[in-house]
Amino acid sequence: MSGVRVLVGTRKGAFVLSSDGKREKWDVSGPHFPGWEIYHLKGSPADQDRLYASQSNGWFGQLIQRSDDGGTTWEPVGNDFSYQGETGTHQWYDGTPHPWEFARVWHLEPSLDDPDTVYAGVEDAGLFRSTDGGKHWQELPGLRGHETGPSWQPGAGGMCLHTIILDPSSPGRMFAAISAAGAFRSDDSGQTWRPVNHGLRSEGIPDPGAEVGHCVHRLAMHPSRPSVLYMQKHWDVMRSDDAGESWHEVSGDLPTDFGFPIDVHAHEPETVYVVPITSDSHHFPPEGKLRVYRSRTGGDEWEPLTSGLPQEHCYVNVLRDAMAVDSMDSCGIYFGTTGGQVYASPDAGDSWAPIVRDLPAVLSIEAQTLP
């Protein structure tokens, strides 16, 4: 394996960070799409040079950009995200019915085996798919049309579908997560969906164990063991050993179980990473110390990783899509902050160094391992 490409979405553009296998020296390309919010960009697992990017702002709306050369050049493709059929309503913050309104694409998930197929998770929560390289988008309405849909409510950041996970071993199985509706699973390529939130408890909703209404911040899966899922919920780090059928808490000895991202080591399915954040009213790390926590036991027992990370006066946040791992022999892990730093660890979290320090607020990070 010869190198790594880290794709960074920020409040004011996209950046592409490249390095060889040592991951010590980095080339920085960007800003691409300067001035635009880039919620997410991600490469196709089937073609490393095929990238998709979600570009938007409040003036001009949503665009999707595609690169066929690893991010050197980009072309705008289709940006018509029309909900299919009856628009319907969900609950507004005040409990009244509110029509579904498209706001932006939060997450793009390319197919595992077809570079032209890509899924988009949008706000207000819906799932779209393109099979022509992003030129045309079709909603998979079974998710938004689930019988619980009218009861879904937005979280503080909007009602976003922010996580899409494709199961590599079970064709047709996929997972999605929505704030603040919860986790959902499809076993028929996204045609029909059901909530998979049994075992979650959220004290901020009227029925803490409700079928839907949970503010799931992020899901993660190791591709070699897709029945095991990890979840960073608004509060609580959770684990499922049965593909979401049931969940149990693995927050264990974390200093706080609030946070946004969660990810899994590329080669060790029981090694998991989170970034504890003080609380939902603070949105910065405890004690001003930026610490990634690693569990080598699939949760419950966690160790702080601090080498190279600021251990005083640090009050940044790490957003839900802003952590990723590469699959080099020594697994690299990356995260970006709302303060514009992108940190890299080439040794699975033991030591860290900033690749860049002064980008706009980082919204998303993806890592590609190049042959």
Added chain:
Amino acid sequence: MTGNADVVRVVLPAHLRTLARVDGEVELQVSGPVTQSAVLDALEGRYPMLRGTIRDQRNGKRRAFIRFFACEQDLSHEQPDAPLPAAVAVGAEPYLIVGAMAGG
């Protein structure tokens, strides 16, 4: 630039010039009555990547933070099919598509 009865001059905001890969004004041939809808149809026909960035792709409504100016008038709230000022129709004055002033 001199007036030309066949050409409407359109000024895009910087982000949309970048997106459409144009410098300066855009000159468009507009067939039939020169209305805002006709100008935007011609603009989006020439530069399809602009679809959805100025007005809604489905209902044609102007995006909330977009404004249309010409001849020192705000035409943002005019009917889309109302004729534009004659000076715009003959290319003597440009039709300005403007991103509303806001923070961020």
